[in-house]
Amino acid sequence: MPQTADDLDAVAVRTWCSLALDALGREREAIDAINVYPVADGDTGTNLYLTVESAAAAVEAVFAAHETGASAPSTADAVRAMAHGALIGARGNSGTILAQLLRGMAGVLAEEAGQDRLRRALARAAASAREAVAHPVEGTVLTVATAAAEAAGRAAGGAGADVVAQAAYEGARTALEATPGQLAVLGRAGVVDAGGRGLVAVLGALVEAVSGRAPEGAPAARVPFAVIGDCTADDPEGGPAFEVIYLLEAVDAAVERLRTRLDALGDSLVVVGGDGLWNVHVHVDDAGAAVEAGVEAGRPYRIRITHFAADRVHARPEPAQRAVVVVVPGDGLGGLCAQAGATTVLARPGEPPASGELVDAIRRAHAREVVLLPNDGDLRHTAAAAAEQARTEGVRVALIPTRAAVQGIAALAVHEPDRSFDEDVVAMTAAAGATRYAELAVAERQSWTMAGICQAGDILGLIDGDVAVIGENVPETARNVLDRMLAAGGELVTLVLGEEVPDALAATLEEHVREGYLAVDTVVYRGGHQCAPLLIGVE
Structure with a gap:
């Protein structure tokens, strides 16, 4: 049950996450339906929901870890978990910005004291979100966040968290209603900003978490799609072809260089995070270049690449x-x-x-x-x-x-x-x-296999899921696996090399196939981080 509190403690943070998830779950489809900026891909509500779902799961994990102990989690533990969960689970442009908003709030709520810290947290959140966006645009979730912080700042001095949260909610709702007049694409579509509407839902949940009462006033209405005209963005080509998102382990200096490079490659650039962990979001035409830029900056992982439909309709995406x-x-x-x-x-x-x-x-x-x-x-x-x-x-x-x-x-x-x-x-x-398939793996311990007993550190060659070869090194094991697979015939060998496997291995295996199987072609791909040392396909 929501609790009444003058300030945010760990239980209130947990309640806030739960209520925000419920609110976004109810409004997800409606928010998706009004998503026309920066890309009309109809997923802002879903992305915000998944971002908050990750934040809520992180907070629940903190509480679960304390269940066997004598004390409950501290506020600092809860808000840091919320921010970290949102960062690693952020989806899309709006989800990434929301993660930075929560991170900004957590920085104050975890480190500062005093009755006005929620007011200061909202101000820090709005400022840090703007800093994370390469080219801030008014009429978006950034505008709504700034208005919420400013309204909270005007609340009576010494007011409790419930009063401050209500003021922020009302300021955000008023700003949301004005977004169609600030951003042309919204005005043409007759809708409010989708990310901003999601933020209003999250702030409404905050009000309920700290006051025990649902906020007064409903989110801004939208014009039904039946009366929407052309709402194509200013770019007649419809913008870049890909959305690229990844988590990045990197130092601050490398991230600054990454921002510059990605800003030159595309648009909708948002880089959030800190303390060595970042969430990178950008729209580009060259998805590979965006990923390569991350590799040069540090270690990218959880890479998500989405191809925007070439024939999208910008008011409501026409399905391919x-x-x-x-x-x-x-x-x-x-x-x-x-x-x-x-x-x-x-x-x-x-x-x-x-x-x-x-x-x-x-x-x-x-x-x-x-x-x-x-x-x-x-x-x-x-x-x-x-x-x-x-x-x-x-x-x-x-x-x-x-x-x-x-x-x-x-x-x-x-x-x-x-x-x-x-x-x-x-x-x-x-x-x-x-296509028969195989992969090479490293044995973690001694065990029985279909090919005999393996020892920890042995190289295992698995064909169609079963261990068929046990070897001492990757090249020898790979050649044996290929010979076994090609004994049954084949026209094409596909090799997928893991991140740490040298190119020389591919050359060695290509030569082995060429010399032993004249009619068989070989193609080679790089699997990148998280891929097995070697994947093999034979068609």
Whole structure:
């Protein structure tokens, strides 16, 4: 139950996160529907929900860790967890900005004392969010956040957190109503800013968390889409083709250089975070260059690349006829698949994507028909659940049970959106099924395998999921795996190299194939961070 409090303690922070998640859950579809800026991709509500979901989960983890102890978490523990959870789970432009807003608030709430600290926290949040955006635009969530901070600042001196929060909410709501007059694309569409509306919902939850009462006044209304005219943004080409988001471990100086480089590559640049961990968001035409810039700055991971539909309609995205959603085990393959037009979901080691992430990716694809490639046998139930959920939302989904990334690459290579859906699915399924797959892994401990007993540190060659070769080094094991696979025939070998594997290995294996199997071609890709040392496909 919401609590009445003069200030935010850990329980109030937990309650705030829970109520904000509930509010965004109720308003997600409505916020998605009015999303026309900076890109009309119809996912702002979903992105904000997922960002707050990550923040709430982090706070719950802090409370769970204290359940066996004698004391409850401190306010500092709770707000820092909230900010960190939002940072690592931030989605989209608005979600990334919201993460910075929460981080700004946490910096004050965790480190300062006094009855006015909520007022100061809101001011810090608004200022830090503007600093994180390369080119702030009025009429957006930044405007709404600034108005909330200014309204909170005008609250009576010494007022409790409930009064300050109510003032911030009212200031944000008033500013939201004015956004169509500040940003032309909103005015033409007859809608308020989607990110701003989401922030109003989050501030409304704050009011309820500290006062025990839901705030007075409803969010600003919007004009129904039936009367919306042309709301194309100022860019006649519709803006860059890709949205790139990743977490980055890097020092401050490297991040400043990264900002400059990404600002030259695209737009909608937002870089949030600090203390060595950053969330980077940018819209670009060259997704690979954006990722490479992150590699030069530090260590990027959890890379998400979304291909904006080329024929999007800027008031309400007109769904493409067909799209492919593919799960990839490394950022290099993510860039490769995104360049081919697919929507990607990164599978992190030990953290397979949940069905909600796959449903989110299907929604981001904005297509009437979607082909889903899970690329992992262990994801079959998760992918099936996601496909079923998407079908209830009116999307036609075909799940091709790919068990490895190389099977997904083979399927994507024969994808032709111009032919019928059934024909396309049959061709992609056949290509995947005709691809045998293997990977190299390092044994973590002594154990029994199909190929005998392995010791910790041995190189294991797994073919179609079973250990077939045990070796002492990667090149020797890889050659043995290739020989076993090609003994049954093949026309094309696909090699996917992990981040730390030298290019020389690819050259060695290409030569091995060329000398022993004259009619077989070889293609090589870089899997990037989080990919296994070597993935092999034989078609």
